[in-house]
Amino acid sequence: MSLRTAWAYDGVVKPEQAPGSLIQRKQLRARQRIVDAADELFALHGYDAVSVTDIAARAEVGRTTFFRYFGDKTEVVFAKEQALLDTIAQASADDTVGAARDCREAVEQLRPTVLRLCGQVAEDPDAYERHADLVEKHLELRARDALKTQQLASNLSEVLRSRGTSQTIAVFAAQIALACYETARRRARTAADLVSESSAAFDEVLTLGSG
Amino acid sequence: MSLRTAWAYDGVVKPEQAPGSLIQRKQLRARQRIVDAADELFALHGYDAVSVTDIAARAEVGRTTFFRYFGDKTEVVFAKEQALLDTIAQASADDTVGAARDCREAVEQLRPTVLRLCGQVAEDPDAYERHADLVEKHLELRARDALKTQQLASNLSEVLRSRGTSQTIAVFAAQIALACYETARRRARTAADLVSESSAAFDEVLTLGSG
Numbered sequence A, B: 001m002s003l004r005t006a007w008a009y010d011g012v013v014k015p016e017q018a019p020g021s022l023i024q025r026k027q028l029r030a031r032q033r034i035v036d037a038a039d040e041l042f043a044l045h046g047y048d049a050v051s052v053t054d055i056a057a058r059a060e061v062g063r064t065t066f067f068r069y070f071g072d073k074t075e076v077v078f079a080k081e082q083a084l085l086d087t088i089a090q091a092s093a094d095d096t097v098g099a100a101r102d103c104r105e106a107v108e109q110l111r112p113t114v115l116r117l118c119g120q121v122a123e124d125p126d127a128y129e130r131h132a133d134l135v136e137k138h139l140e141l142r143a144r145d146a147l148k149t150q151q152l153a154s155n156l157s158e159v160l161r162s163r164g165t166s167q168t169i170a171v172f173a174a175q176i177a178l179a180c181y182e183t184a185r186r187r188a189r190t191a192a193d194l195v196s197e198s199s200a201a202f203d204e205v206l207t208l209g210s211g
Helices: A003-010 A022-045 A052-059 A063-069 A073-077 A081-093 A103-121 A125-137 A139-162 A167-187 A191-206 B003-010 B022-045 B052-059 B063-069 B073-077 B081-093 B103-121 B125-137 B139-162 B167-187 B191-205
Strands: none
Touching: A022 A052, A022 A063, A022 A073, A022 A125, A052 A063, A052 A073, A073 A125, A073 A139, A081 A103, A081 A139, A103 A139, A103 A167, A103 A191, A125 A139, A125 A191, A139 A167, A139 B139, A167 A191, A167 B167, A167 B191, A191 B167, B022 B052, B022 B063, B022 B073, B022 B125, B052 B063, B052 B073, B073 B125, B073 B139, B081 B103, B081 B139, B103 B139, B103 B167, B103 B191, B125 B139, B125 B191, B139 B167, B167 B191
16 A cells, blocks of 8 residues: 555645645645635634635635545645655655664664654644644544544555565554554644654663563 | 542443442443443444444343433443553552652553453453454544553553652653563564563563663
């Protein structure tokens, strides 16, 4: 399963024109207008009171355009997830790293990627807090968030597999890396702490057996 | 947050009469009839084609009774989760175990509970396979499954907290224990392998630093 396939369950067409082309820039602007419109409307009226039609109207696009970029209203809330998956895909493209020989090496290989993810998530601290608050308040969003997070683990596992690491080791290391990420999300008091908390969790897990 | 509060987000009344009382036995029978009816209807017509009304009718209960036990159709699919949470709650009730002094001890304290969870999940292998197939095929169910699994971690963390373990250690150990559980769910070829795969994952995590 390729990284793209793994993520494409929502059947949504992502901008796929040549990077920087006029069409692609137009697509990215439309997508961003939808995200901004949703953010504003959720803040004004609450998540439940806002419909896809409302969002499309405020973004000045049709419903068809909305559904070209997002599978449903829930997906707009997780608009930044694709950037996280792209970061993981970049790790796959790095062919200077070989197969991990054991679990420890596999976990260490995933560490820099998870720290990059934390850095990305924390880039806009206000947006991070707003997102976290919104998700926390809605069962449907918490469920989708939990699924997205498992998707990160699945793609992290694919990174190791693409380097020739065994499935047995890859699955374990990805879940451990995810555990460090989740620990950081729970321990961090602010977005700014995410990277250091994640790094601390990796330190702890990599010294578990040496105590 | 008590274990009960943590789980009660779906606002569902669980059977709460004195154990073994006539009323409680009647409640449990009604709940089980709903679960069996849903299983049969999902197998016959597929999950999407079956409504709460259909399930209630086949179980010979009213819709009100259905919603007394389950928040929505999705919840019936996860009817066994409460038993898992009860197992975790039992660990909390065991007052012979004290606060964990470090991450390693905390992970080791959670190990027997996670193995018990795996044993419970694997009790009826056919039901396990049917459940796994159904969840895999539906985005909504996969999302709810991911959320339920995070709930297990949250309650495992509360077990450690109730023994006086620090929040910092408890959060980390619960996520690591969950990673072992998730690794086992992915590595196990059949339900029968769940316990041994989970045990192997704990062995691996507890020797990560000694390589």
